[in-house]
Amino acid sequence: VSTDSVDSDFAAYVAGRWDALVRSAVYLGCSREDAEDLVQTTLVRCYRHWERVRRARQVDAYVHRSLVNAHRKARSRRWTGEVPTEKLPDSATTDGTSSAAARADLHSVLRSLSVDHRTVLVLRFVADLTEQQTADVLNIPVGTVKSRAARALAAIDRAALQEETP
Amino acid sequence: VNESDFTTLVERARTDIPPSTPPTAEILDAAHRASTRRRLALGTGLAAVIAVAAIVIGLVLLQPDEGPPAIADRDAVVQLSGSWRLASGTVDGQPLVIQPDYPVTFVVETRAGKITVGGQSACNYYGSDLSASGSSFDVRSVESTAMGCAPPVQALEMAYLDALGEATEFEQTENRLTLRGSDVELRFVPLLPVPTAQLVDTIWKLETIVDGATASSVTGDPILELRSDGSFTMTSGCGLALTGRWLESGGAITITESSASGGCQQHAQSQAILNASDSFYVEIDGGQLTVTGRHGGELVYRQSAASGTVQPTFVGTAWLMTAVADGPGVLIPTGAPTLRFHEDGTFEFGTGCGSTLTGTWTQRGSMIDISRAEQLGVCARRSEQVDAIDRGIRDQLLVQLTDEGLSIMGAEGREMEFVAR
Numbered sequence: 001v002s003t004d005s006v007d008s009d010f011a012a013y014v015a016g017r018w019d020a021l022v023r024s025a026v027y028l029g030c031s032r033e034d035a036e037d038l039v040q041t042t043l044v045r046c047y048r049h050w051e052r053v054r055r056a057r058q059v060d061a062y063v064h065r066s067l068v069n070a071h072r073k074a075r076s077r078r079w080t081g082e083v084p085t086e087k088l089p090d091s092a093t094t095d096g097t098s099s100a101a102a103r104a105d106l107h108s109v110l111r112s113l114s115v116d117h118r119t120v121l122v123l124r125f126v127a128d129l130t131e132q133q134t135a136d137v138l139n140i141p142v143g144t145v146k147s148r149a150a151r152a153l154a155a156i157d158r159a160a161l162q163e164e165t166p
Numbered sequence: 167v168n169e170s171d172f173t174t175l176v177e178r179a180r181t182d183i184p185p186s187t188p189p190t191a192e193i194l195d196a197a198h199r200a201s202t203r204r205r206l207a208l209g210t211g212l213a214a215v216i217a218v219a220a221i222v223i224g225l226v227l228l229q230p231d232e233g234p235p236a237i238a239d240r241d242a243v244v245q246l247s248g249s250w251r252l253a254s255g256t257v258d259g260q261p262l263v264i265q266p267d268y269p270v271t272f273v274v275e276t277r278a279g280k281i282t283v284g285g286q287s288a289c290n291y292y293g294s295d296l297s298a299s300g301s302s303f304d305v306r307s308v309e310s311t312a313m314g315c316a317p318p319v320q321a322l323e324m325a326y327l328d329a330l331g332e333a334t335e336f337e338q339t340e341n342r343l344t345l346r347g348s349d350v351e352l353r354f355v356p357l358l359p360v361p362t363a364q365l366v367d368t369i370w371k372l373e374t375i376v377d378g379a380t381a382s383s384v385t386g387d388p389i390l391e392l393r394s395d396g397s398f399t400m401t402s403g404c405g406l407a408l409t410g411r412w413l414e415s416g417g418a419i420t421i422t423e424s425s426a427s428g429g430c431q432q433h434a435q436s437q438a439i440l441n442a443s444d445s446f447y448v449e450i451d452g453g454q455l456t457v458t459g460r461h462g463g464e465l466v467y468r469q470s471a472a473s474g475t476v477q478p479t480f481v482g483t484a485w486l487m488t489a490v491a492d493g494p495g496v497l498i499p500t501g502a503p504t505l506r507f508h509e510d511g512t513f514e515f516g517t518g519c520g521s522t523l524t525g526t527w528t529q530r531g532s533m534i535d536i537s538r539a540e541q542l543g544v545c546a547r548r549s550e551q552v553d554a555i556d557r558g559i560r561d562q563l564l565v566q567l568t569d570e571g572l573s574i575m576g577a578e579g580r581e582m583e584f585v586a587r
Binding site: 007011019026047062132 | 178258259324327331
């Protein structure tokens with residue numbers, strides 16, 4: 001396989017999935033700028049094994065695994081003092097548009113969860129990975145994905161959600 | 167909230183993060199530079215060795231009959247050479263989930279002046295050229311078969327091959343090989359070849375069960391026998407017998423079919439044996455066999471005196487019953503009850519008081535399968551001994567040679583012991 005062929009395939013993937021990967025990174029807990037950096041780092045790393053990644057036909061799962069690992073690593077190196085609290089912080093604000101409200105709300109909701117629960121929800125519902133792919137990304141059984149997702153959803157306060165969203 | 171509520175929330179937020187143009191050119195440029203840096207890093211280490219290698223090559227050319235073919239760094243190759251099995255590893259701080267039935271192996275060989283590495287990568291087989299210098303090594307352009315496996319196996323394979331690509335340093339200490347790279351570490355132990363010749367068609371008698379730092383002696387007469395026809399028998403010493411099929415795979419013995427019969431499965435000794443029994447590594451040292459279960463547990467066996475290079479034959483043999491354990495006590499029989507195995511595949515069991523049990527028998531290695539057919543004659547009076555023999559033959563789980571003679575084990579701890587006549 002020539003380098004040109006690998007490059008063009010890789011470039012096509014980047015063009016098609018860049019925004020989705022940035023979105024995943026944002027909801028994993030990054031700022032927009034950090035998210036783009038994280039995705040860029042992840043993709044550079046994935047490029048090295050692109051031929052094998054492509055052959056495995058699980059490209060999204062593979063890239064997300066690298067993304068989650070890179071995020072975990074970045075998080076452990078740059079401890080921000082994040083502490084889970086029962087009450088959500090006041091930082092979630094709305095700018096008058098429903099999508100911004102929803103984003104703020106989704107941010108708040110996800111930030112209120114543990115990292116494990118947040119990661120499962122992001123992979124399943126933001127990145128649209130299947131339960132099996134999520135299990136592969138996190139190296140956990142499918143049953144654990146299901147139970148983590150169920151517990152994460154159960155931990156979200158429906159009333160708070162309805163107050164925030166129009 | 168339920169999934170639907172959450173999905174709605176995600177959908178609403180989906181358009182909020184404005185799209186951006188991906189910096190594809192930058193990413194590709196960084197990826198190309200990263201690849202070049204890595205090659206250069208290895209090249210720097212190798213540069214010093216090239217001169218040495220040239221000298222080595224020159225020496226080898228001058229003395230063609232001496233030593234192995236010239237390789238960049240012979241010491242490094244010597245240290246890496248051999249067959250290794252992945253025991254554990256971490257990638258980005260996360261442990262690799264080893265799949266016991268799908269080993270990962272790292273086999274380094276030298277052929278025609280080229281070093282190659284290959285083996286099993288959990289699901290598939292892989293191979294690559296390898297260069298080594300000092301404590302650095304490089305695996306390039308890995309090729310592998312493309313079989314599909316269950317997701318956890320596939321995940322291990324991907325993680326391993328990625329980590330192998332990332333690893334640049336190795337360390338070989340006593341019986342351990344560790345490969346390291348940026349945020350990856352792969353730890354290997356020697357992959358010992360299965361000593362099939364001595365292992366197979368031998369009766370191994372369990373002596374010790376090792377659990378962590380605790381070693382326990384065993385009760386009863388538990389044995390392991392792997393036969394060259396692919397069948398096996400493993401007993402727990404308290405009436406539990408495992409029978410089925412085995413094969414050698416990836417340097418280990420894998421039980422491919424197994425059925426358990428008899429009681430005492432919850433017995434601690436049975437549990438230890440069952441835990442180690444589905445797939446295990448073996449090591450033979452003299453007459454001692456160490457079985458290490460892939461899922462944990464260690465069983466130490468000793469070659470039984472009943473073993474021989476020639477299979478025992480029961481044809482024409484006669485056995486005098488010396489004791490029968492049935493219920494709480496042990497009965498010492500009277501009237502010399504005798505079990506005889508005839509050439510035509512039938513047996514006769516004289517009960518010692520006038521009656522005879524008959525049936526057919528077939529041999530499996532050092533074991534016998536007995537099918538009872540009928541009782542000939544009657545005892546003059548009801549005999550506890552005949553009842554015990556009848557139950558023993560009817561419920562027998564295992565008829566096997568022991569160091570002392572012949573033993574018939576039945577359900578609920580029933581056992582009859584014999585010596586050769």
